[in-house]
Amino acid sequence: MANTLFHDPASYQEAGSYRLMPFQFERRPNGSVLLTNQGGEFLILASSAFDEFVAGRLAIGSPKYFDLKSRHFLTHKFNATTARVAASQWRTKKAFIEGGPKLHIFVPTLRCNQGCGYCQASRADIHASGYDMSKQTASSAIDLMLASSAQAVTMEFQGGEPLLAFDLVRWMTETAADRVAMSRKTIQFVICTNLTCLTEAHLDFFKQYNIAVSTSLDGPAHVHDRNRPMGSSGTHATVVGNIRRCQESLGAGNVSALMTTTVRSLANARGIVDEYIALGLNSVFIRELNPYGYAAKSAKALGCSLENFLLFYREALEYILYLNQGGTFINEGYASILLRKILTPFGVGFVDLQSPTGEGFGVILYNHDGSVYASDEARMLAEMGDPTFCLGHVNDDWNTLIASDTMRCLGAAGVAEALPGCSDCVYLPYCGADPIRHYRTQGDLIGHRPSSSFCRKQKAILGIMFDLIEDPSPKVQDILLGWLNPNRRCLPGAPWLS
Ligand code: SF4
Incomplete structure (x- = not known):
């Protein structure tokens, strides 16, 4: 009896020609060609295979044909199903935008007890007055956070040094937790602290509210002490x-650190990584100096050229890979974010690398004086005298802030897919728009990509990522896959380790 549920197998055979789907490409220094598309898929082809593909000469049914088809670089027949699958893939990549800002940064005080030459926040003196948030302002800011549409919010304390205003941090945490309990939202807490004035009372409190600790560690003493x-x-x-005390009390997974690269770091790539390993930290985030606050003023003395930063970055990354090959698990934070964007179907809510921009769309900042900003960088700019990206005040309602003219400008300039230079860039699916940085460095929200330091850095580091992805060693591939899990603290059971 004929099976009427299925078409005849012959009807699944593809014949005739295929159609190209939209994609971007770039010829790589080694002669291969990298292709990417809006859904974030990528494929690396030999130059000859690429030429055959675009000329329509690829044999239908060949392995290369199916490789390209499964990644939506070509289609046999363009129909509603093809469009639906591609749209669903794109929606998954852009899911970070659903629900609005999830990261809510609070500045309980701008006062700080340290004197870092590269402070981006334009800290105030430890004894200065007029730089602490009032309870009334804090209460309104918490209400705004809970009025936002995100179901799961992160409340992050920054400064200055927030532990100098610990009573207020405690009150804000308790108040937010109480108010969240009466809503359907969930909340997690993070405190960014320099960890110089940690007490047992702080630790007990962090433990009680499961507060994650993020700190700064620039490397060994001879680097860190001069920077900080x-x-x-x-x-x-x-x-x-105090990192050790936090790890013991809160668990290693609740303590992280990042470093800022200055001219003092350049000759110490290995020492910096070793410092993190000695402390049992599973990730080192290599960050360049940002052009805000005191860092902008001290850039000549402390900063380094982009070329030197990239050399440093590559050296540290190669050392990290070498250590992983020997069985020590540690990842580089920025590379891990990029690899998650490249190797998984999901987007990543990292403000600098979002399109539409994360500024105002993924993060909101409530400053000590009640002003509300589209990002931490927006308030850093305001502390330098330019309040362009102030959205309003904590006394405004949420809809007024989020529909402000400033947000409209950020939205208009914040979609990389529509920006000159980015719209046809091969790295577009993994990059971001960062309009506030371009406003700061180029005087224009849209910016000029050929002369943008952000763009040059992105191209260089994404180039390194694809060098690694092309690396034929299974060890390297296992390591990169191991970095996709941000909570991993040991190496996967890769066969080459046994
Ligand atoms: S910023 Fe540069 S690297 Fe990023 S998408 Fe735009 S052109 Fe490409």
Whole structure:
């Protein structure tokens, strides 16, 4: 009896020609061609295979044909199903935008006890007055956070040094937790602290509310102490001791650190990575100096050229890979974010690398004086005297802030797919628009990509990522896959380790 549920197998045979789907491409230095598309898929082809593909000469049914078809670089017949599958893939990549800003940054005080030459926040003196948030402002800011449409929010305390205003941090945490309990939202807490004035009371409180600790560690004492002094002394010994206390009390997974690259870091790539390993930290985030606050003023003395930063980045990354090959698990934070964007179907809510921009769409900042900004960088700019990206005040309602003219401007300039230079760039699916940085560095929200340092950095680091992805060693591939899990603290059971 004929099976009427299925078509005849012959009807699944593809014949005739195929159609190209939209994609971007770039010829790589080694002669291969990298193709990417809006859904974030990529494929690396030999130059001859690429030429055959675009000329329509690829044999239908060949392995290369199916490789390209399964990744939506070509289609046999363009129909509603093809469009639906591609749209669903794109929607998954852009899911980070659903629900609005999830990261809500609070600045309980701008006062700080350290004197870092590269401070981007334009800190105030530890004894200065007029730089602490009032309870009334804090209460309104918490209400705004809970009025936002995101179901799961992160409340992050920044500064200045937030532990200098610990009573307020405690009150804000308790208040937010109480108000969340009466809503359907969930909340997690993060405190960004220099860890120089940590007490047992702080630790008990962090534990009680499961507050994750994020700190700064620039490397060994001779680097960290010069970058991050307190008066005439260094802070390295205190910070290292307090990282250990936090790990013991809160669990290693609740403590992270990042480093800022200065001219003092350049000759110390290995020492910096070793410092993180000695502390049992599973990730080192290599960050360049940002052009805000005191960092902008001290860039000549402390900063380094983009070329030197990239050399440093590559050296540190190669060392990290070498250590992983020997069985020590540690990842580089920025590379891990990029690899998650490249190797998984999902987007990543990292503000600098979002399109539409994360500024105002993924993050909102409530400053100590009640002003509300589209991002941390937006308030850093305001502390420098330019309040362009102030959305309003905590006394405004949520809809007024989020529909402000400033947000409209950011939205208009914040979609990389529509920006000159980005719209046909091969790295577009993994990159971001970052209009506030371009406003700051180029005086224009849209910016000029050929002369943009952000763009040059992105192209260089994404180029390194694809060099690694092309690396034929299974060890390297296992390591990169291991970095996709941000909570991993040991190496996967890769066969080459046994
Ligand atoms: S910023 Fe540069 S690297 Fe990123 S998508 Fe735009 S052109 Fe490409």
